[in-house]
Amino acid sequence: MTIETGNEAGAAVGMPLVLPGPWTREARERAAAAETHQAFIRYFRKAMKVRNWTPWDDLPLGEMAALGDRLSADTVTIITAYLGVEDYVGDYVEDGLNLLHNRRERRNLQLAWGMEELKHAEAWELVLLHSGRLTAAELADYREAVLAHKWRMRDDHPGLDTPLGVACYAMVQERATYFNYDEMRKRIRAEYGLPERPTAEERRRGTQVGAAGAFKIVANDEIAxxxxxxxxxxxxxxYTPHATLDTLLRVFNGFTMPALYLLPNASALAEAMQRTLLHTPLKQGRAVNNPILDALGFQNKRALERAVQESKKLPPGLGPEQVTFSRTGEFVLAVQPDPPAADPALELSADK
Ligand SMILES: [Fe+2]
Ligand SMILES: [Fe+2]
Structure with missing residues (x-):
């Protein structure tokens, strides 16, 4: 798909910069949707062909049974909470589908994402069951109690119930989840009496031992x-710098994990998190927010704050090819570079 911007003829050498346009709101949305569609295809292909697994076939359940009594009570409490949060996947998908009703590429992503997420609750149930720490009846009661409540994004995260808000929130939440699961994997390894890094045997077979192996597989989904x-x-x-940066800043400022207060074991979880310090505000900054800011091209949060203010002042007709911003959050209006001068020597050698 090409986006009609018009005015291409104006970019003659030596002329003052002529802006291509018009970058209307619709043109921006069309361009963003087309790129999102391509990103979804790449994501889906990899999810299906490289990352696919099932909880019932691909987890080392026997090892969980052999080592389950080594897990601490706090570890069991926290994994039970993970089961609860993952069990709200139906509500997350439903909320998303309603919001994204007219955006096919985003709806399809929501469906594919939800299919992967549903495996995570099943994985944590299998970990708890095969580790011998919760019975099938206790797990059934817990999951029943989780489903008794409905989660809605707008209750937990007011102001973010837009397609853009969902994407910004999910980006942060998924990285925080990855961090949590990776920390838990290391904690389980320590409780099992294993070194932090996989042993030669684990590397040879390509999976980590017991529950640590389950956390490795699920964490891999989360980082994807x-x-x-x-x-x-x-x-x-x-395509929409100001709206995106403004939403991003609001997500950073108000970020909390979803549905924690709805969990049947919410207070036990809060105590376990305080004792273990698995996930603290400081760790959220260092291991989640800062790498995200860096990946988006910002030095720190101040740079993002500056970019929100600066992007407000951008002339409305500028297209993405004319706007870049620095790591400190200042916008730079790019002038089209001159094409590189032809090198006669190279042209000669190409003729031979
Ligand atoms: Fe998950
Ligand atoms: Fe996820």
Whole structure:
């Protein structure tokens, strides 16, 4: 798909910069949707062909049974909470589908993402069951209690119930989830009596031991989810910089994980998190927010704040090819570079 911007004839050498246009709101949305569609195809292809797995076939359940009594009570409490949060996947998908009703590429991403997320609750149930720490009846009661409540994004995260808000929030939330699961993987390894890094035997067979192996597989999904939403945010930054940066800043300022207060074991979870310090505001900054800011091209949060203010002042007709911003958050209006001068020596050698 090409986007009609018109005015191409104006870019003659030596002329004052002539802006291509018109970059109307519709043209920007069309361009962003086309790029999102391509990003979705790349994501889906990899999810299906490289990253696919099932909880019932691909997790080392026997090892979980052998080592399950080594897991601490706090570890069990936190994994139970992970099960609860992942079990709201139906509500996350439903909310998303309603918001994204007229955007096919985003709806399809929501469906594919939800299909992967549904495996995570099943994985945590299998970990708890095969580790011998919760019975099938206890797990059924817990999951029943989780489903008794409905989660809605707008209750938890007011102001972010737009397609752009969902993408910004998901980008941060998925990275935070990845961080949590990777920390838990290391914690389980320590409790199992294994070194932090995979042993030669684990590297040889390509999977980590027991519950650590399950956390490795699920964390791998989460970082891929972070990656696709990061890509979406980048696309939107290009076409609608101010709206995207403004939403991003609001997500950073008000970020909390979803649905925690709805969990049947919410207070036990809060205590376990305080004791283990698995995820603290400082760690959120260092391991989640800062790498995201860096990946989006910002030095720090101040740079993002500056970019929000600066992007407000951008002339409305500028297209993505004319606007870049620095790592400190200042916008730079790019002038089309002159094409490189032909090198006669190279042309001669090409003739031979
Ligand atoms: Fe998940
Ligand atoms: Fe995820």
């Amino acid at each position: 989810h972070h990656g696709i939403f990061l890509e979406l945010v980048r696309i939107h930054m290009k």
